[in-house]
Amino acid sequence: MNGKDPETVSRRRLFGLAGAGVALAGAGAAAGFGAARASDGPADGVVAFRDTHQAGIVTPAQDRLHFVALDLSTADRSAVQDLFRRWTDAAERMTSGGEVTVNGAVGLNPQSPPTDTGEALGLAPSSLTLTFGIGASLLAKLGLTDRRPPALIDLPRFTADQLEPARSGGDLCIQACADDPQVAVHAIRNLVRMGFGTTEVRWSQLGFGRTSSTSTEQATARNLFGFKDGTNNLKAEDPAQLDEHVWAQAADGCDWMAGGTYLVARRIRMHIEVWDRTSLDEQEKVIGRSKGEGAPLTGQAEFDTADLAAQGPDGEPVIPEDSHIRLASAESLRGVRMLRRGYNFVDGSDGAGHLDAGLFFVAFVRDPGRQFVPMQRALSRKDTLMEYIEHSGSAVFACPPGLSAPGSYWGQALFV
Amino acid sequence: MSRRIPAVLLGTGAAAAVLAGCTSTAPADNAGGGGPIAVNATDTACAVATTSAPAGKISFDITNGGSKVTEFYLYGEGDRIMGEVENIGAGLSRNLIVEVPDGGTYTTACKPGMVGDGVRAPFTVTGNAQRQVDQNTKLAEATAGYKRYVDSQVGALVPKTQEFVDAVKAKNVERAKALFPISRTYWERIEPVAESFGDIDPKIDGREDDERDPGVGFTGYHRLEKDLWVTGLQPDSPAIADRLQADIADLANRTKTVELTPVQLANGAKELLDEVATGKITGEEDRYSHTDLYDFKANVEGSQAAVSALRPVIDEKNKALGTTLDARFADVEKLLENYRQGDGFRLYTSLNDDDKKKMTAAVDALAEPVSQVAGAVTA
Numbered sequence: 001m002n003g004k005d006p007e008t009v010s011r012r013r014l015f016g017l018a019g020a021g022v023a024l025a026g027a028g029a030a031a032g033f034g035a036a037r038a039s040d041g042p043a044d045g046v047v048a049f050r051d052t053h054q055a056g057i058v059t060p061a062q063d064r065l066h067f068v069a070l071d072l073s074t075a076d077r078s079a080v081q082d083l084f085r086r087w088t089d090a091a092e093r094m095t096s097g098g099e100v101t102v103n104g105a106v107g108l109n110p111q112s113p114p115t116d117t118g119e120a121l122g123l124a125p126s127s128l129t130l131t132f133g134i135g136a137s138l139l140a141k142l143g144l145t146d147r148r149p150p151a152l153i154d155l156p157r158f159t160a161d162q163l164e165p166a167r168s169g170g171d172l173c174i175q176a177c178a179d180d181p182q183v184a185v186h187a188i189r190n191l192v193r194m195g196f197g198t199t200e201v202r203w204s205q206l207g208f209g210r211t212s213s214t215s216t217e218q219a220t221a222r223n224l225f226g227f228k229d230g231t232n233n234l235k236a237e238d239p240a241q242l243d244e245h246v247w248a249q250a251a252d253g254c255d256w257m258a259g260g261t262y263l264v265a266r267r268i269r270m271h272i273e274v275w276d277r278t279s280l281d282e283q284e285k286v287i288g289r290s291k292g293e294g295a296p297l298t299g300q301a302e303f304d305t306a307d308l309a310a311q312g313p314d315g316e317p318v319i320p321e322d323s324h325i326r327l328a329s330a331e332s333l334r335g336v337r338m339l340r341r342g343y344n345f346v347d348g349s350d351g352a353g354h355l356d357a358g359l360f361f362v363a364f365v366r367d368p369g370r371q372f373v374p375m376q377r378a379l380s381r382k383d384t385l386m387e388y389i390e391h392s393g394s395a396v397f398a399c400p401p402g403l404s405a406p407g408s409y410w411g412q413a414l415f416v
Numbered sequence: 417m418s419r420r421i422p423a424v425l426l427g428t429g430a431a432a433a434v435l436a437g438c439t440s441t442a443p444a445d446n447a448g449g450g451g452p453i454a455v456n457a458t459d460t461a462c463a464v465a466t467t468s469a470p471a472g473k474i475s476f477d478i479t480n481g482g483s484k485v486t487e488f489y490l491y492g493e494g495d496r497i498m499g500e501v502e503n504i505g506a507g508l509s510r511n512l513i514v515e516v517p518d519g520g521t522y523t524t525a526c527k528p529g530m531v532g533d534g535v536r537a538p539f540t541v542t543g544n545a546q547r548q549v550d551q552n553t554k555l556a557e558a559t560a561g562y563k564r565y566v567d568s569q570v571g572a573l574v575p576k577t578q579e580f581v582d583a584v585k586a587k588n589v590e591r592a593k594a595l596f597p598i599s600r601t602y603w604e605r606i607e608p609v610a611e612s613f614g615d616i617d618p619k620i621d622g623r624e625d626d627e628r629d630p631g632v633g634f635t636g637y638h639r640l641e642k643d644l645w646v647t648g649l650q651p652d653s654p655a656i657a658d659r660l661q662a663d664i665a666d667l668a669n670r671t672k673t674v675e676l677t678p679v680q681l682a683n684g685a686k687e688l689l690d691e692v693a694t695g696k697i698t699g700e701e702d703r704y705s706h707t708d709l710y711d712f713k714a715n716v717e718g719s720q721a722a723v724s725a726l727r728p729v730i731d732e733k734n735k736a737l738g739t740t741l742d743a744r745f746a747d748v749e750k751l752l753e754n755y756r757q758g759d760g761f762r763l764y765t766s767l768n769d770d771d772k773k774k775m776t777a778a779v780d781a782l783a784e785p786v787s788q789v790a791g792a793v794t795a
Binding site for chain 1: 679682740744773776777780781782783784785787788790791792794795
């Protein structure tokens with residue numbers, strides 16, 4: 001629990017599970033998921049909200065996502081600033097397991113709608129993280145284009161992009177990740193509600209099953225193609241690599257973003273019905289890894305280094321020229337790496353007899369133009385995997401540094 | 417009509433006690449001390465004989481010298497309706513008595529064609545009438561003010577529905593189609609009050625696919641809407657039309673004695689916006705005629721009338737809320753004006769997804785502060 005406000009009670013205390021009981025209950029629940037998951041989250045289920053960097057980036061990836069992109073419905077800076085302040089206060093409470101406001105769900109004026117919607121009552125903090133990002137269009141609407149970071153680019157059109165405007169862009173974003181999907185949804189729902197009149201939802205995405213690990217302590221998860229995803233991801237345990245590839249630096253040309261990062265989101269629809277009719281051999285060649293172990297086709301174990309030069313008896317590369325891991329590898333991309341933090345999704349069905357399923361790709365990079373763009377150019381032109389996927393949504397946001405100073409709030413640097 | 421069980425909106429004994437002694441429909445013999453103020457309304461002008469009056473009961477005599485049906489309003493801050501007369505036909509005169517206890521700047525308005533903001537002018541009220549200004553008095557004035565609004569709407573609903581009914585019975589389909597959204601306007605503005613009489617609403621405003629008790633048929637506005645737009649007038653259409661008028665008359669009779677509490681006013685304001693969110697933005701309500709935007713506008717006006725009646729109490733409890741409400745109501749009105757066509761509105765089917773998204777956002781933005789009103793006035 002944070003110490004700022006003694007009234008910030010855990011939602012659980014309402015139900016008589018005070019003090020140590022909360023921790024015990026949390027530990028018991030975590031044990032049920034087995035050893036691999038037990039170490040994923042902090043023991044008390046609370047990820048620090050105030051830190052050097054925003055939580056939800058290199059903190060251990062939780063299993064559930066609710067991501068929302070919002071548009072401003074006003075150009076009034078003071079209204080936006082006021083909302084960001086109120087959002088920050090609510091976010092800090094909710095990440096520590098509290099309600100939007102103290103006793104907001106049932107303890108206030110019965111003639112008023114509750115200030116907290118209530119569906120998280122009795123639920124643990126669940127490692128909730130709330131990560132805030134700003135789109136270039138927000139700066140334009142507020143007349144702050146002089147504050148636009150050079151790295152906050154508009155992505156170019158890529159080959160085979162099928163982007164839907166209603167799933168793309170946005171003036172700002174909030175990424176909620178948690179162990180419990182209801183906790184993530186509760187957070188987004190309440191923040192959206194607080195924004196009515198100042199912001200409106202542009203698009204929103206639910207995700208389940210992280211597809212990347214952001215810590216060496218996490219096992220590599222699988223995407224809906226059934227393959228381990230993110231084996232070579234950047235990890236929290238390698239701060240030098242994070243400084244080089246993830247965190248914006250003061251020298252990058254934008255003071256207010258130093259210690260922040262850029263979020264690239266891509267909604268990637270997978271034609272899983274077609275994929276499922278593909279032979280195992282073909283699937284492994286498309287990816288460049290074995291499906292079971294996740295080893296590169298030139299190795300035995302998941303973390304073996306892929307030998308891109310190795311040739312088979314037929315003289316062809318063992319890892320095919322158009323395979324996914326070759327095209328996406330740092331070697332092929334002159335050392336480009338990124339921190340991936342994506343999620344699987346199934347948004348019901350598409351009305352034509354197929355599941356609307358795929359990967360909600362989220363990557364955090366220091367410079368989208370130098371990192372994401374070359375990779376996506378290579379993939380969209382050559383990757384055999386493109387036959388099974390289509391990119392239906394796209395957005396880029398600048399995620400400012402963490403709120404380590406007490407009382408500081410989201411987006412504060414824009415208003416000073 | 418809302419798709420849920422109607423909430424009972426009738427006042428309790430306690431509420432009636434609060435209201436006792438606060439009616440404002442007293443005779444006009446002491447009006448303003450100087451006799452009625454003449455208002456000459458035309459299709460383009462609204463000439464008020466004098467632009468100021470002392471606080472207390474102020475009486476207006478409105479004469480419609482234009483060719484369009486008109487309305488006359490006296491507004492307070494935030495377009496709070498101090499008093500109004502609806503449905504003044506060409507060549508007719510009507511009297512309006514308004515109780516204005518506080519001095520300040522008000523606004524007079526005529527609305528030729530009964531659309532838009534009307535022809536407005538400032539009107540000054542001087543001094544202050546003697547009265548108790550405690551909390552209960554203000555709340556009682558709010559409910560009494562809203563009651564006057566309900567009365568004025570019912571007063572127009574009855575003749576306007578009669579015109580519609582007559583057109584149906586005369587098999588004048590084009591005229592009936594034109595009158596359908598107009599007569600519904602008065603209904604939609606006060607729908608939560610009508611819904612409080614749980615048995616009337618399904619008869620007047622039920623949908624074809626609503627579940628009904630055995631032997632109870634599909635009647636009311638939407639049955640006639642279907643006849644006019646889809647199936648053509650049926651042998652029983654005239655009987656359905658007469659039945660609608662009888663149900664409206666029943667409603668008018670019952671509203672005479674309805675007692676409302678401030679919380680009911682506030683919740684009524686919110687429910688009208690819920691109607692918009694669930695019935696109009698979906699195009700569900702007027703599914704045959706697609707005249708949903710008329711209803712949309714009427715729901716918003718009705719919501720604003722209830723909020724405006726409570727405005728002095730809101731201002732006392734939470735000044736910022738009143739300002740926010742003004743701005744958000746104005747945003748919705750402005751958005752709706754984009755869809756004007758002549759004196760009416762475009763068909764809902766001509767709107768695209770982007771239009772509907774804008775409306776959803778504007779109604780969400782408005783409904784959130786409106787939902788705070790009940791808490792504010794009871795705080």
